[in-house]
Amino acid sequence: NAGVTQTPKFQVLKTGQSMTLQCAQDMNHNSMYWYRQDPGMGLRLIYYSASEGTTDKGEVPNGYNVSRLNKREFSLRLESAAPSQTSVYFCASTASTSGRYEQYFGPGTRLTVT
Amino acid sequence: QKEVEQNSGPLSVPEGAIASLNCTYSDRGSQSFFWYRQYSGKSPELIMFIYSNGDKEDGRFTAQLNKASQYVSLLIRDSQPSDSATYLCAVNGYRGGKLIFGQGTELSVKP
Numbered sequence: 001n002a003g004v005t006q007t008p009k010f011q012v013l014k015t016g017q018s019m020t021l022q023c024a025q026d027m028n029h030n031s032m033y034w035y036r037q038d039p040g041m042g043l044r045l046i047y048y049s050a051s052e053g054t055t056d057k058g059e060v061p062n063g064y065n066v067s068r069l070n071k072r073e074f075s076l077r078l079e080s081a082a083p084s085q086t087s088v089y090f091c092a093s094t095a096s097t098s099g100r101y102e103q104y105f106g107p108g109t110r111l112t113v114t
Numbered sequence: 115q116k117e118v119e120q121n122s123g124p125l126s127v128p129e130g131a132i133a134s135l136n137c138t139y140s141d142r143g144s145q146s147f148f149w150y151r152q153y154s155g156k157s158p159e160l161i162m163f164i165y166s167n168g169d170k171e172d173g174r175f176t177a178q179l180n181k182a183s184q185y186v187s188l189l190i191r192d193s194q195p196s197d198s199a200t201y202l203c204a205v206n207g208y209r210g211g212k213l214i215f216g217q218g219t220e221l222s223v224k225p
Contacts, residue, residue, distance in 0.1 A: 033213065035215075040122065040217060041217055042118075042120075042202060042215045042216050042217035042218045043158065043202065043204075043215040044215070045212060045213065045214060045215075048212060048213075056212070058212060059214065090157055090158070094213075101146070101148075101160075101163045102160075103148075103160045104160075105157035105158050105159070106157060107157055108157050
């Protein structure tokens with residue numbers, strides 16, 4: 001997980017509570033992503049940011065908001081948590097130049113909504 | 115139809131054999147293709163990427179891409195028990211854009 005940090009590592013919320021998941025990278029990558037992973041579902045893209053100042057919806061954006069605070073930081077907010085949002089959340093950052101591609105994932109946040 | 119599909123497995127191979135993992139995708143405009151390895155309880159790790167039709171080799175790993183058939187595969191030669199993990203295929207339409215994952219294939223290499 002070199003260079004991508006996520007906080008918190010674990011969180012338990014009650015239905016209706018809000019929280020923000022934090023992600024930061026120190027590799028000067030332009031693109032950052034938020035995914036959720038549920039058993040048997042692979043990784044599903046929630047939101048991504050191709051560059052500082054831009055964000056776009058992924059496959060499953062409902063119930064989430066994001067902020068690309070600066071080039072390093074990309075946060076994910078749950079405004080009113082629901083049990084369906086119980087999942088493992090991964091942040092990732094990428095950089096691509098001709099012939100070379102780098103991508104790193106953070107260690108994940110395990111979220112339980114009761 | 116899911117944008118990226120993989121056989122969920124589990125795929126079981128004996129130690130030393132070749133493991134073959136397959137992935138199909140629906141978007142003909144896709145340009146970049148990736149394989150990740152994920153150990154249980156850990157985050158995914160990028161192991162291979164391929165942009166052009168044909169084969170790309172890196173050590174014991176070979177990625178194969180056939181854009182006409184919308185098919186990408188990963189071969190692992192001389193499989194080791196330490197290769198036991200879930201392998202995720204991912205596809206995107208342009209570099210730095212939306213990266214979509216398949217559901218993953220669980221590989222088990224038996225000693």
